[in-house]
Amino acid sequence: MLGRRYWRLLNPKSSPWILTHVCRRWRDLATSFPRLWTFIELDFDAHATHITPRQCAYKTGLYLGRSKDLSLSIDLRSKSSITNHAVFPILELSVPRWARLTIAIPERSLQSFSGNNFSRLHLLELQHVDEGQRNGKVTTFKSTPALQTLYACSSWEVLQKSPCSLGSTHQNDSSISRFSTKPSLNVFGKCPIFSVSG
Numbered sequence: 073m074l075g076r077r078y079w080r081l082l083n084p085k086s087s088p089w090i091l092t093h094v095c096r097r098w099r100d101l102a103t104s105f106p107r108l109w110t111f112i113e114l115d116f117d118a119h120a121t122h123i124t125p126r127q128c129a130y131k132t133g134l135y136l137g138r139s140k141d142l143s144l145s146i147d148l149r150s151k152s153s154i155t156n157h158a159v160f161p162i163l164e165l166s167v168p169r170w171a172r173l174t175i176a177i178p179e180r181s182l183q184s185f186s187g188n189n190f191s192r193l194h195l196l197e198l199q200h201v202d203e204g205q206r207n208g209k210v211t212t213f214k215s216t217p218a219l220q221t222l223y224a225c226s227s228w229e230v231l232q233k234s235p236c237s238l239g240s241t242h243q244n245d246s247s248i249s250r251f252s253t254k255p256s257l258n259v260f261g262k263c264p265i266f267s268v269s270g
Contacts, residue, residue, distance in 0.1 A: 082119050082131055109139035116150035116157065125158035132159050136166050143171035143192050150177045151201055155184040164188065176201050182212050189215045197223040 083089070088109060091102040102108055112135060119128065136144075144166060154160055154177055167188040175182065176199035193216050213219070 082114070082123055082128060103138055106138060106140040106142050109135050110142050111145050112136075113147040114149070114159070114163075115147075116152070116154055118149075129158035129162055133162050136162065139169075141169065144169045145172040146170050147174040148177055149175075149199075150181065153178050154181045160184070168192065171195070173197065175199065179210060182210055185212045186214070188212075190219075191215070192218055194218045195221040195223075 084093075088102050091108070092099040112132075114128075114132070123131075146163075146166075148154070148163070164185065167185065168191050170190060171192045172195040173190075173193060174197040178201050190213060193213075196213065196216070196219060
């Protein structure tokens with residue numbers, strides 16, 4: 073699994089922010105090296121009391137700008153909806169560059185990313201957040217032509233109640249090569265537009 077190894081986007085004492093505070097030369101080097109800015113973790117609950125939504129949006133935009141057009145590793149976590157958060161539209165603009173995604177947000181927020189093309193996404197880790205409401209089938213990841221690895225970190229019961237629809241690009245192929253658990257393999261294998269091979 074991806075784990076929590078990402079550099080913390082909103083912590084000024086973590087990399088790569090801290091590198092920009094050593095001296096002017098280090099700042100110039102750090103801001104001109106896009107790969108330093110491609111690991112993004114946003115834990116909305118952890119930062120809710122320390123930073124305003126506007127500050128969060130500003131720092132996220134700055135971070136994404138410095139990563140140029142490189143592929144991104146994203147870790148998004150929240151127990152409540154992020155759809156109306158100031159950072160949401162900025163994140164949504166970067167979706168085509170997401171290559172690795174760990175996501176633990178409510179179903180409604182997850183569904184709000186629908187309609188985007190996850191063209192570079194090759195590893196997806198879905199973690200269930202119980203919001204108390206069920207909206208039916210999540211169709212967020214219908215366009216994931218590069219997806220190779222799927223981790224569904226959820227219980228069998230949750231997966232049965234909230235199946236995730238993956239795109240028709242995976243119909244009748246075996247491009248998804250790895251799953252986290254047999255229960256998730258069984259559930260995703262039952263999706264009408266998605267087939268897997270053992």
